[in-house]
Amino acid sequence: MKMRLGIVDYIDSAHYLPGHETCGIVHGHTYKTEIVIEGEKKETGMVMDFYEIKKVIKEVLKEYDHVLLNDILEFPSVENLCEHVHANLSSRLDFPLSVKMWEGNGKWCEVSAF
Numbered sequence: 001m002k003m004r005l006g007i008v009d010y011i012d013s014a015h016y017l018p019g020h021e022t023c024g025i026v027h028g029h030t031y032k033t034e035i036v037i038e039g040e041k042k043e044t045g046m047v048m049d050f051y052e053i054k055k056v057i058k059e060v061l062k063e064y065d066h067v068l069l070n071d072i073l074e075f076p077s078v079e080n081l082c083e084h085v086h087a088n089l090s091s092r093l094d095f096p097l098s099v100k101m102w103e104g105n106g107k108w109c110e111v112s113a114f
Contacts, residue, residue: 001040001041002040003038003040003041003047004037004038005036005037005047005048005050005053006034006035006036006037007034007036007050007053008032008033008034009033009054009057009061010030010031010032011030011031011033011061011064011066012028012030012031012065012066013028013029013031013064013066013068013069014027014068014069015027015028015029015069015070016070016076017075017077018070018075026068029103030104031078031081031101031102032101032102033057033061033085033099033100033101034098034099034100034101035057035089035097035098035099036098036100037093037095037096037097038095038096038097038114039095039096048093048095056089056092056093057089059092060085060088060089061085063088064081069081072084078103078107078109079109081109082099082100082101082109082111083111085099085101086098086099086111086113090113096113096114097112097113098110098113098114099111099112
């Protein structure tokens with residue numbers, strides 16, 4: 001039976017969207033990030049230890065925390081950021097996963113491999 005485990009974490013980042021009328025100036029957001037992995041429970045009684053999941057997530061998210069996202073992404077929309085974080089986590093976690101990122105309150109993007 002497949003199960004899903006989720007972790008929520010936060011990053012604070014600045015960005016600007018080149019050519020955008022209102023978001024073309026540098027501004028910041030708190031990004032709420034929800035990561036969900038999917039897998040089968042092992043002999044240990046767990047899909048993966050939460051400690052290990054959090055360790056990987058924190059290592060990946062620190063790349064995006066308290067930085068100007070334009071230094072990482074040419075056009076740092078929440079869609080491109082979410083896709084970039086998903087790719088980085090997918091290379092580190094051997095599970096199908098989804099990443100959902102809220103840009104402030106009420107606005108989000110999700111990339112899923114389920």
